[in-house]
Amino acid sequence: xxWEMLSSQGIELVNTITLCVSELMANTIExxxxxxxxxCVTLTITFSQDSSSISVEIExxxxxxxxxxxxxxAVRSAHDVPTLDDxxxxxxxxxxxxxxxxxxxxxxxxxxxNKTVLVYESVA
Numbered sequence: 001x002x003w004e005m006l007s008s009q010g011i012e013l014v015n016t017i018t019l020c021v022s023e024l025m026a027n028t029i030e031x032x033x034x035x036x037x038x039x040c041v042t043l044t045i046t047f048s049q050d051s052s053s054i055s056v057e058i059e060x061x062x063x064x065x066x067x068x069x070x071x072x073x074a075v076r077s078a079h080d081v082p083t084l085d086d087x088x089x090x091x092x093x094x095x096x097x098x099x100x101x102x103x104x105x106x107x108x109x110x111x112x113x114n115k116t117v118l119v120y121e122s123v124a
Contacts, residue, residue, distance in 0.1 A: 013120065016097050017045075017056060020118055023090040024058050032062025032114065042113075053099070054120045059113040064105035068116075072101055094118065 021043065033039040042059040065071075072095045095101055099121040106114045 013054075017054070017118075017120065020094045020097055021056060021058070023094050024116055024118070027090060028058060028060050028062065028116075031065065032060050034063075040113075052122055056118040056120075058116045061106070061113050064108075064114055065103060065116075066105075068103035068105075072103075 025041065025043070028041055029039065040061045042057075044057040044059075046055045046057070048054075071091055098118040100117075100119040102117050104111060104115045104117075106112055
């Protein structure tokens with residue numbers, strides 16, 4: 001059911017969300033679990049009741065990302081991708097392809113998992 005609802009929003013949005021989720025999942029696996037042999041990552045896609053927004057949550061039980069907001073702000077303010085370091089282009093893409101992007105580290109707000117949230121507004 002969920003995939004049909006997402007597909008009905010248009011292939012461009014589906015491709016955008018797929019790219020962003022792929023990038024964030026790759027970052028989660030690489031940085032939150034650098035030497036792990038097993039990991040727990042949960043992906044949840046939620047549609048607002050009026051279908052005006054889609055929220056994508058990625059939760060993990062790995063190491064927390066420090067200074068996430070500062071990293072996102074830095075890449076959002078970059079005017080030219082080539083000026084970024086060899087790394088960091090993924091957050092540049094994600095930060096500029098969604099309406100909102102935030103991160104809550106586990107135990108920061110009494111939550112047991114790290115949570116990255118992407119929001120896409122006005123998708124109806």
